[in-house]
Amino acid sequence: MATINFGGVLEEVVTREEFPMEKAREVLKNEVIAVIGYGVQGPGQALNLKDNGFNVIVGQRKNSKTWDKAVADGWVPGETLFDIEEAAAKGTIIQFLLSDAGQITLWPTLKQHLTPGKALYFSHGFGITYKEQTGIIPPADVDVILVAPKGSGTSLRRLFLAGQGLNSSFAIFQDATGRAKERVVALGIGVGSGYLFETDFKKEVFSDLTGERGSLMGCIQGIFAAQYETLRRNGHSPSEAFNETVEELTQSLMPLVAENGMDWMYANCSTTAQRGALDWWKKFKDATQPVFDELYASVAAGKEAARSIASNSTPDYREKLNEELKELRESEMWQAGAAVRKLRPNA
Ligand SMILES: NC(=O)C1=CN([C@@H]2O[C@H](COP(=O)(O)OP(=O)(O)OC[C@H]3O[C@@H](n4cnc5c(N)ncnc54)[C@H](O)[C@@H]3O)[C@@H](O)[C@H]2O)C=CC1
Ligand SMILES: CC(=O)[C@](C)(O)C(=O)O
């Protein structure tokens, strides 16, 4: 573990240098890693593990679109691709990568395959933390571990193929074998993480649910929509409103933030912009702080989990979500966005 200073707070971080791929392969050489579920994280993690030389199989419902996707990705039925139960029976490490709601349905079946000494692996603290709602209570004689890549499974795979990595958090909920730590770190390295930050299941899920509802996804769309509407109400054209709300941010300014922080992005904008941004950001912070506090309280009370379980457990959950995504896509702002994207010089 390397001790790193994060803004004055010291934290332990596992690096690839101290836990190289060869060591990870050595730790897991006698394990069969069964990746259950082939949605977004499933493919990213399973393919990265395979390409890194681990013994990995995929478990997926037969006669499903994702079964076909797994076949198209090179998994071979009967050899490396199995029905969920068969894969769970074969695996010594079971990566439970169904949707969080889907995990609840499958749990009674999966539990039967958790024989002593196996490891149950999650990429989210959801199932364990909200156990009153999920009913996911693992037997005492298995390891229960977590590696949560901090980004989409799509990015996890893309960055791996580009020779880079995505950072992940990791946690141990239960160490039955005495090997939980080496197993979880080896898996974290194997799935393509760059650096591994230790946390616990509850902190992982509370921060993750807050982040995705907040600044990563929910809040950002809300702020875009509000500014776009103000500009449109004041007579600005859709292209002008979109460019000044989204396009400039994603194409020009966010890459600068990613590279070297907010002050660096500010410093590369005009002094006029700097004066205004330095004055206004605090107002936006004050205006949104109560909403973030309300959000965190809702996460901590289990209300966000309840809402997501109820909504994503209906037979037509995917169609319903797609309808709402379509609404977003067809809104004027994102239609303007589609037109603007076509005009990118490299498109
Ligand atoms: N999407 C992402 O990139 C990230 C996901 N996670 C976590 O990783 C885990 C997996 O998430 P995703 O890959 O997004 O899942 P997903 O929503 O793509 O679903 C994964 C698979 O579960 C299947 N499934 C859903 N309900 C089922 C049921 N009742 N029975 C059998 N199969 C069912 C789906 O068909 C799909 O193949 C979750 O715990 C999630 O919170 C963590 C970080 C990022
Ligand atoms: C991509 C990710 O880490 C999220 C947003 O938390 C998720 O997909 O659940």
Ligand SMILES: [Mg+2]
């Ligand atoms: Mg996340």
Ligand SMILES: [Mg+2]
């Ligand atoms: Mg999440």
